[in-house]
Amino acid sequence: MTTDTDTTHAQRGYISDKKGYLARLKRIEGQARGISRMIDDEKYCIDILTQISAVTSALETVALGLLDDHLRHCVADAARAGGSEADAKITEASQAIARLVRS
Amino acid sequence: MTTDTDTTHAQRGYISDKKGYLARLKRIEGQARGISRMIDDEKYCIDILTQISAVTSALETVALGLLDDHLRHCVADAARAGGSEADAKITEASQAIARLVRS
Amino acid sequence: MTTDTDTTHAQRGYISDKKGYLARLKRIEGQARGISRMIDDEKYCIDILTQISAVTSALETVALGLLDDHLRHCVADAARAGGSEADAKITEASQAIARLVRS
Amino acid sequence: MTTDTDTTHAQRGYISDKKGYLARLKRIEGQARGISRMIDDEKYCIDILTQISAVTSALETVALGLLDDHLRHCVADAARAGGSEADAKITEASQAIARLVRS
Numbered sequence: 001m002t003t004d005t006d007t008t009h010a011q012r013g014y015i016s017d018k019k020g021y022l023a024r025l026k027r028i029e030g031q032a033r034g035i036s037r038m039i040d041d042e043k044y045c046i047d048i049l050t051q052i053s054a055v056t057s058a059l060e061t062v063a064l065g066l067l068d069d070h071l072r073h074c075v076a077d078a079a080r081a082g083g084s085e086a087d088a089k090i091t092e093a094s095q096a097i098a099r100l101v102r103s
Numbered sequence: 104m105t106t107d108t109d110t111t112h113a114q115r116g117y118i119s120d121k122k123g124y125l126a127r128l129k130r131i132e133g134q135a136r137g138i139s140r141m142i143d144d145e146k147y148c149i150d151i152l153t154q155i156s157a158v159t160s161a162l163e164t165v166a167l168g169l170l171d172d173h174l175r176h177c178v179a180d181a182a183r184a185g186g187s188e189a190d191a192k193i194t195e196a197s198q199a200i201a202r203l204v205r206s
Numbered sequence: 207m208t209t210d211t212d213t214t215h216a217q218r219g220y221i222s223d224k225k226g227y228l229a230r231l232k233r234i235e236g237q238a239r240g241i242s243r244m245i246d247d248e249k250y251c252i253d254i255l256t257q258i259s260a261v262t263s264a265l266e267t268v269a270l271g272l273l274d275d276h277l278r279h280c281v282a283d284a285a286r287a288g289g290s291e292a293d294a295k296i297t298e299a300s301q302a303i304a305r306l307v308r309s
Numbered sequence: 310m311t312t313d314t315d316t317t318h319a320q321r322g323y324i325s326d327k328k329g330y331l332a333r334l335k336r337i338e339g340q341a342r343g344i345s346r347m348i349d350d351e352k353y354c355i356d357i358l359t360q361i362s363a364v365t366s367a368l369e370t371v372a373l374g375l376l377d378d379h380l381r382h383c384v385a386d387a388a389r390a391g392g393s394e395a396d397a398k399i400t401e402a403s404q405a406i407a408r409l410v411r412s
Contacts, residue, residue, distance in 0.1 A: 015145055025139040032135055035165075036128040042118055045173040049199045052166045053206040056159055060206070060410055062138075063155045068403040070148040071384070076395060079388035086385060094377040096152045100410050101369055102308070103156040103163070163307055171300040178277070179292060182285035189282060197274040203307050204266055205411070221351055231345040238341050241371075242334040248324055251379040255405045258372040259412040262365055266412070268344075269361040276354040302358045309362040309369070 014073040015066070024062055031055045063100055067093070117176040118169070127165055134158045166203055170196075220279040221272070230268055237261045269306055273299075323382040324375070333371055340364045372409055376402075 015021065032055060038048045070093065078089035118124065135158060141151045173196065181192035221227065238261060244254045276299065284295035324330065341364060347357045379402065387398035 013145070014148065015142065018142060018145070021142045022139060025135060025142065029132060029135045029139070032128060032132045036125060036132070039118065039121060039124045039128065039169075042116070042121070045117065045169050045177065046195055046199050048169055049166055049173075050202065052162050052169075053199075053202040056162050056166075056206045059155050059159050059162075063152055063159075064403065064407050064410060066142075066148050066151055066155075067406060068399070070152075071380075071399045071402060072396070074148065075380070075384070076388035076399065079385035080391070082389070087381070090377070090380045090385065092149055093380060094373065096149050096156075097376060097406055097409075098373050099156040100152065100406075101373060103159045167300065167304050167307060170303060171296070174277075174281070174296045174299060175293075178281070179285035179296065182282035183288075185286070190278070193274070193277045193282065196277060197270065200273060200303055200306075201270050203303075204270060219351070220354065221348065224348060224351070227348045228345060231341060231348065235338060235341045235345070238334060238338045242331060242338070245324065245327060245330045245334065245375075248322070248327070251323065251375050251383065252401055252405050254375055255372055255379075255409065258368050258375075259405075259408040262368050262372075262412045265361050265365050265368075269358055269365075272348075272354050272357055272361075276358075280354065298355055302355050302362075305362040306358065309365045 014069055016069050016072075017065075021062060021065065024058060028055055028058050028062075031058070060100070067096065067100070070096075117172055119172045119175075120168075124165060124168065127161060131158055131161050131165075134161070163203070170199065170203070173199075220275055222275045222278075223271075227268060227271065230264060234261055234264050234268075237264070266306070273302065273306070276302075323378055325378050325381075326374075330371060330374065333367060337364055337367050337371075340367070369409070376405065376409070379405075 031051060035048060035051050035055070038051065075089050075093055078086040134154060138151060138154050138158070141154065178192050178196055181189045237257060241254060241257050241261070244257065281295050281299055284292040340360060344357060344360050344364070347360065384398050384402055387395045
């Protein structure tokens with residue numbers, strides 16, 4: 001699901017708190033593994049749903065942080081450069097926001 | 104984040120397609136690991152956000168499936184038994200739905 | 207967008223707090239009119255977005271309340287009656303929940 | 310729920326398609342009135358929930374459009390001006406996005 005923009009767009013340094021994000025993702029992976037175990041053990045459904053809501057919220061927090069970094073660096077840089085690149089960056093950011101709001 | 108209801112409420116057999124859920128969760132774990140790697144490699148922010156939206160949607164699909172199983176078994180059984188147990192089960196289900204809608 | 211199930215399914219008495227719902231909807235209508243005015247007056251965008259988030263949350267609260275009423279009456283009644291009607295009611299409720307979670 | 314930033318921040322001309330937004334809001338108001346009537350007439354709960362999901366989605370579409378306008382004008386202008394004003398505008402936009410994602 002990653003695209004070939006990965007290579008061309010890799011931009012060192014725009015992520016504000018890489019260590020913090022990696023720690024959060026580590027915790028999210030652990031929670032996902034925990035949900036697997038709960039399903040395998042057929043734990044009480046409501047408890048599994050509570051865990052899923054917690055993981056979803058944690059992922060949203062990561063997404064909102066990365067989006068803030070993105071606006072603060074890529075989008076602001078593009079706005080300063082101006083022209084069609086600025087327009088394209090904002091369209092792209094708006095589409096990513098729409099996916100987050102609707103997911 | 105699991106509670107002591109885990110032990111008391113474990114109910115074998117209510118999960119409709121355990122193998123399917125476990126396969127989905129395995130994929131979700133892999134995606135979470137992929138997001139970690141993308142952050143570590145400082146891939147393009149928008150591509151990371153796309154992956155997070157995909158994981159969030161996948162988790163929602165699991166949650167909606169488990170909730171359907173829960174209504175179909177636990178809640179329907181409680182409704183048939185009637186009384187305060189039925190009321191309590193529906194209150195608990197409504198609270199889980201609210202957490203999903205708001206997360 | 208209403209369907210012909212409206213007529214056939216009208217069921218007096220299942221709504222727990224009709225007066226409360228109508229008061230909330232009245233407030234929501236007023237807020238929607240307020241948003242129109244804010245757009246017409248070109249108020250500050252962020253303030254309009256705050257109002258939209260407030261209306262969305264208020265609508266979700268109404269939806270979650272109605273869903274609780276629905277589970278407590280229609281779905282529980284169908285579960286007690288049993289058979290394919292019970293299955294159909296739960297499928298229908300699950301689909302409505304999915305629309306709420308994803309909207 | 311509007312704030313005193315209304316007056317200071319009113320900025321003519323940043324809304325891309327005012328007529329389109331007002332038409333959508335008019336439709337949303339009508340739908341909200343329709344939901345009131347459905348509750349008053351005790352229409353089938355699932356049909357009311359379908360209408361609420363439709364209104365919520367319509368409001369989200371308006372919010373995402375206004376947010377795109379905001380990024381394209383206010384945020385981009387502030388980025389070009391630079392300094393603490395740019396930082397403040399992006400923080401404010403990120404908070405509005407978070408409210409939309411979580412509502």
